Amino acid sequence: MTSSGDRSQAVGGTRSYEVRTYGCQMNVHDSERLSGLLEGAGYVRAPEGSDGDADVVVFNTCAVRENADNKLYGNLGRLAPMKTRRPGMQIAVGGCLAQKDRDTIVRRAPWVDVVFGTHNIGKLPVLLERARVQEEAQVEIAESLEAFPSTLPTRRESAYAAWVSISVGCNNTCTFCIVPALRGKEKDRRPGDILAEIEALVAEGVSEITLLGQNVNAYGSDIGDREAFSKLLRACGAIEGLERVRFTSPHPRDFTDDVIAAMAGTPNVMPQLHMPLQSGSDTILKAMRRSYRQDRYLGIIDKVRAAIPHAAISTDIIVGFPGETEEDFEQTMHVVREARFAQAFTFQYSKRPGTPAAEMDGQIPKEVVQERYMRLSALQEEISWEENKKQVGRTLEIMVAEGEGRKDGATHRLSGRAPDNRLVHFTKPDEEVRPGDVVTVEITYAAPHHLLAEGPTIRVRRTRAGDAWEKRNTAEAARPAGVLLGLPTVGVPAPLPAATGGCAAL
Secondary structure, eight states: OOOHHHHHHHTTSSOEEEEEEOSSHHHHHHHHHHHHHHHHTTOEEOOTTOTTOSSEEEEEEOOSSTTHHHHHHHHHHHHHHHHHHSTTOEEEEEEHHHHHHTHHHHHHOTTOOEEEOSSOGGGHHHHHHHHHHHTSOEEEOOSSOSSOGGGSOOOOSOSSEEEEEOEEOOOOOOTTOOHHHHHOSOEEOOHHHHHHHHHHHHHTTOOEEEEEOTTGGGTTTTTTOTTHHHHHHHHHTTSTTOOEEEEEOOOGGGOOHHHHHHHHHOTTBOSEEEOOOBOSOHHHHHHHTOSOOHHHHHHHHHHHHHHOTTOEEEEEEEESOTTOOHHHHHHHHHHHHHHOOSEEEEEEOOOOTTSGGGGOSOOOOHHHHHHHHHHHHHHHHHHHHHHHHTTTTOEEEEEEOSSOOTTHHHHTEEEEEOTTOOEEEEEOOSSOOOTTOEEEEEOOEEOSSOEEEOSOOSEEEOOHHHHHHHHHHHHHHTSOTTOOOSOTTOOSSOOGGGGTTSGGGO
């Protein structure tokens, strides 16, 4: 293996970096900022697949799952011998687990150089340099947000789609969730700042944005305007060149009629809603400290469908929460049958250290949880397939995506997202089609998790977003060999499956 100095020569005299991301969309977007910070400090992205063979390896961690720390320390352990052989290599750990464990990380993995938290990601380059000069680990965890992350440089993964944070933190106290303790209370950005960022992104060629928040539709509570989120959606509708607006993840408690009206009345707000259910049982919802009940949840679904008939609705569900009886579980199955979700991301309950639920009586045996999980998954699979079959024969506009179809090369297809965010694989047209361009196709076949358009493409619309993708790829192709930018495991702002198991599941 080459030394750090040899590798620096190989990439033009600069130090290389790799960012490994775990968890939710917040972490994905934070990693884009970490990449922007490092590139602003002169680092270059290590070649994809370098597997720790970078001068700086950054872990952006998640603390939601029970075994999150085991996963981190296992990965850190694999890097220890590399670091021993390569003087000058640095390892940094940030994100929710770093915010939670603090000094524990350096004690268990003394070869780590930097530990930083969720509130001070902007300090990473300074901490790396300080660790290098002082030759000792730097642990710096801020207790509250130092600056809204949107002020930091960002190396976006997509030329045509972007995350836009509208708030950070959460004011809820769900008993299974540790996020409020790690991300802090909700803090909202000012609407003018959000819209200015979106306008700047559109000017660069972005045509789709996803508004991002831990509890996105609670936006406004920090600035004293209960209708701020619906106003923001409508304001997005006035931005010329912005074709698609999505948001994740809302909370049923804050899902008000003015938001539904804004969704229905704003053409570029997509007919898609991801709204976590977690449980269909009022008893379990109360134990979870979820501030809605089954009737309220199903009432929202009915209102959305009445206002937006073709809306695709997805959800998150936890199976086996402490105290869940068979009757409680059947209430969840009932809601799934009634709501007819296009997709549901189901999770077997696992203890989150530091949460009230971890200490509750009535922990469910693993085999019971597994059996219920399988029943729920089978029911949702059946419903997803039935709902997708209703799309056959429809003519849809698909925004072409990059990396969505793993078998596209072998099948001579391309892939993209319908307005309702369903994944569509379509026959590759004769003319050039770029990610960010829009094609019109007729759906010919439905599977539970995707649609096919096997006939000829009806129309290809070249877009400014496609132009931006082409310009970016041309520029990156001209870079010196071995210098690739971006995060290897994080893609375009995508539907929730891209980040399951983290805060998105709350």
